[in-house]
Amino acid sequence: MTKKTKAPTLSEVARKAGVGTTTVSRVINGGNRVDPKTLARVRRAIEALGYMPNQAARILKGHRTKTIGLIIPSIADPFFASCAEAAQVIARTHDSLLIVTTTHNEPDAEIESVKVLMQHQTDGLIIAPADSDNSALRNVLARAAVPVVALDRPLLHSSIPFVLADNFAGANLATQHLLGHGYRRIVCLTGETSLYTIRERISGYRQAIESAGLPAIIDTSVTDYPSVEQAIRVLLASSQPPDAIFTLKNSITINAFEAMLKLGVAIPDSVALLGYDDFELADTVRPSITVVRQPIDEIGRMAAEILFQQLRPGSRTRADDDRPRQVQLGTRLIRRNSCGCTAPQLTPQAQNA
Amino acid sequence: MTKKTKAPTLSEVARKAGVGTTTVSRVINGGNRVDPKTLARVRRAIEALGYMPNQAARILKGHRTKTIGLIIPSIADPFFASCAEAAQVIARTHDSLLIVTTTHNEPDAEIESVKVLMQHQTDGLIIAPADSDNSALRNVLARAAVPVVALDRPLLHSSIPFVLADNFAGANLATQHLLGHGYRRIVCLTGETSLYTIRERISGYRQAIESAGLPAIIDTSVTDYPSVEQAIRVLLASSQPPDAIFTLKNSITINAFEAMLKLGVAIPDSVALLGYDDFELADTVRPSITVVRQPIDEIGRMAAEILFQQLRPGSRTRADDDRPRQVQLGTRLIRRNSCGCTAPQLTPQAQNA
DNA sequence: CTGCGCGATGGAAACGATACCACAGCTGCT
């Protein structure tokens, strides 16, 4: 038990170094305007005592806390995990700490998270709202009195800046790609339609399908593996079975792939498959799966950067900054083998936006 | 700009409610020993002002901060992301906030993280040390003067409790399984041997192989896809090509699988494959991949629980608690098709530990 | 009738760091 009972304070350092607290404070914060000799002495005292500034006291005194909050549905979701990682990198360059809380897409948990983070005096907030039209959340955020940036999903009817991928364009392009291959009965398996991103993707799909004069075939009911398998089974048994499946979400893509394998559906010869969101193994499975890839890291990075940009002293006052506040990033179609492209491109292309 | 310039304070609430600060404080902390009428009045004032306690001030006043730190290599790594998620759930049940920092397995970043978290006065720390024998880290943690729990990797030569999977037993069992299938030239592709977990797995493999009187064939050089493909290419071209490959890490398993596919190696008929760590698609690819699965969530959960157990008031004094402090959790062999098991078991078995 | 105990409440001193202000000593200009 070599545990020390108490952390040394600034004034203990001051006493040990034989100087005033002000001087020690100066040394800690850059050491300007301090005599080199004094500086060295204080530094030595700090070292000897193993002194570390108490953040709570600093924060209490006011001003910047060097802490920002990130509110996401889940850490275990690779998409948000990558966003978090990217945001943390940016936070670190701004000498700030990122605190992540999770909501599992529950509005109550979101509001709770905002409250918790505000109590911890975070300088700003990045949030991926479950419901893009949640007035309760808007209110809480308005009270928060700190800059907020929305991530992956916008917060509508508010002036909150957002960073997200162009889901409409991504799905639109993917659908066009399938149409280009000659598929005519393209089914869309969606997942939870309460999410803004999914709805946008549906719109993108629908627009492409309908402007080709074809019927949109949308199944919003699928959730887990059994439901996906069942849905595909039913579709295949119908009088006009699909010739392509477009899945709007990672887990559904994987489930659909597995179900098609199990049901003995030849991909893409019998039915093609194209998924929204890339994943590591999409390239490894046989056939490899064509997907729409979002610039995940970029989303996390930009959200954080916009937040810090708003945190710059003075930026609050001059309301009209020249920088863009609402960012929609482009997506790429990563062509692999599940869509009927014979020779998969090794270098991804087909940018949009 | 409906932004409020300033958050209301406790004394403003007190003034509004016409009571003293002490009373408001009591109301916030449970409201015992307060007249029901006063209580209601204060509650109303709190509501009206949208008051939220300032954590910084609370923390400064001393005692518990209701905040714990988690230091992991990466948030984007699914293993640690799941640990973090599990730990966060436990933290929430203890009414605490979890702050995650990442190190990318760099010792300097670890020490920096500990310092940052200590400055934020976290009540305790959970850490996955890159190097299990890092004396600098041990020193910093000793100074930290708060309970610490090691996760996934122990911190040797210290009394710090740890929670991890039994890597030796897991690899040992996996190797035995391959031996049981009749494979005799089992190659082990490791990944970075600086990690405790990898070293343990190597030992488990070696022990099983050598007690079968066979030579351990270990390639520690592989890192990314090209190196894995190259390694497999060389192995196959040798005079005595392997009949099974045991990969000690997720990314290497995936790389090996892809390389084998590309090189036209029949799995498992020509060469079997068994990987350490399960992943979502291991079950979806063809052939599905047999793996050793670790109880990831359980690791995160238990680490957090042990930490909070040590945080219980008084537990610091009675040093000899009856609870176990060093936990090694069992792993399971998930039998699929890449190892030669003809009929894959749908219900995983073969527990060990 | 007095004092004791108890429930309800408020005053004010911390907690540790910051920053405003003051001031000492020195330079160099008029």
Next chain:
DNA sequence: AGCAGCTGTGGTATCGTTTCCATCGCGCAG
């Protein structure tokens, strides 16, 4: 010589909350 201006320094109020201690009624036993 006098004074402005600069550098290096310290005293001290302050941030918002908790908590120790004091106070104040008030019913009730002695």
